[in-house]
Amino acid sequence: MTEKVLMSGNHIVGEASVLAGCRFYAGYPITPQNELTEYMASAMAGLDDGTFIQAESEIAAINMVIGAAIAGCRAMTSSSSPGISLKQEGISFLSAMELPAVIVNCMRGGPGLGNIAPSQGDYFQATRGGGHGDYRNIVLGPASGQELADLTRKAFDYADEYRTPVIILQDGMMGQIREPVEFPEPIKIQELPPKPWKLDGAKGRPSRIIKSLLLDPKVEEDLNWKLVKRYETIARDIQHAETYLTDDANLVIVAYGTAARIAKGAINRAREEGIKVGLFRPVTLWHFPKRSLVDLSSSVKNFLVFEMSTGQMLEDVQLSLEGRSRIYFHGRPGGVVSTPLDIKKVITDCFKQNGLG
């Protein structure tokens, strides 16, 4: 670990990506993630083997990342909601061609152009694939400066290990906060596992093809089942969540990212008044940490899902719990950021209205 430094969320992702061996970044300006693009411009300029390209569009940027991934380089692009929509074609192609890449979505209010305030309206888009076709992405939901650093490292490792795009689903709040962070030691690029599928010119070996056009439906079906097997492995191996004050809780809030930070503040206030409320915070959003939520439901019978959306992760909670517990919902879409005080009131109301004691 390096010494503790104070940095903004977008810069943390940038630095963590460089330490993770990212040597290719392509992006396009959009608020509230510009500081990441700008950080990468400086960082890559300082590296002999680094490439930064300000692309002419989000579409071009993700396709440049595809090219870099094809050539075996750890590569990243970032954007905010409307720009991520434009990248969906490329993310579908990354999945089909089994290419690793890291995509950062600094979510903002939507739909449409929306606004530049923090939001969580892109959960469905990220966790359900987002582009066309039958695929999923690994999706990580950081909730602090430190976690932005830690999950960025993991994102590159997961992408290479599973040969799949990984989405870091943060938001305008996470991108703009300044928090102390300790970075992990830089990886040694030359010690990363080889990529025997990459294209670098067929020297001393048969030529290779990387493609996604599979005209024979049986062959396309085979690829889809191959991806499903990989997703099953991911679902088994990558389910992470944090629990906070859940042991004696009559009500557990389920929230991720910025919403979880707000919920924690509300829980602390409620606890001061003796209200037994806790937090379940998914860190991996896909795969959703179903196992630990189901385990928790053996002792907790009331869950309150809080999202900065009209209710998207809510469906994963419902699908996980399958009626085992009661599920309440509170959401503020469109870029409205609740305060811990607001959510504390939601908690006390929930206790009162439902007789939770």
Next chain:
Amino acid sequence: MSEKIFKRSEILKDAIFHYCPGCGHSIIHRLVAEVIEELDIKDKTIGVPPAGCAVLAYNYFDIDMAEAAHGRAASVATGIKRVLPDRIVFTYQGDGDVAAIGTAETIHTGNRGENITVIFVNNGVYGMTGGQMAPTTLSGQASTTTPGGRSPARDGSPLDLSEMLAISDGPVYIERTSVTSPRNIRRTKKALIKAFEIQMANKGFSLVEILSPCPTNWKMTPVDACKWVDDTMSDVFPLKVIKDKSGEK
């Protein structure tokens, strides 16, 4: 004893082209393969075919190849080349790919002066999807989506992407050729060699636009299709060196 004086390039796999009789892609594939072989760059060349008739190019070229989404070949090639600057990277794209859905990618890749080579096969129609109007369809030319002929007032005039690219400072070499006669085929091969050599010398972006007959969608015999390229298409898209600053220091 007979002497073997012509054979398939070793860069081409022993596979039967899926292209229609009289299609220019077969000739252009052979030329690209011969150029890669003659320049001795097989083991360091990476090709990026498009979406379109030539999407299956990787079934024929015995080199590393990566398929791009429709119109995105120049961006994918940019990513590959920036990571592997000592490899030779080319795209092989049709008119719809380069000059409609991929206009932004092509223009900006050229404007950045990326050290790649674009092989732009212009046959004036969307071939694979059955002959719809392309950006390069001539005014008055019938297609399945312009059954009465392309109307400039309604559909716009044919787009000359090579000339558009030449306006920007980035590209080093842009030439338009055709493959309608032995002479034109030889000129095309020469242009391809020059384009690859410019890349090998790290001089920057090169593009060869090749007017290519599509007898099937033009509903012509192969001979008539070649004649139409020579007499009609070449009037709108003249065969010439459009830009060449490869000699500049």
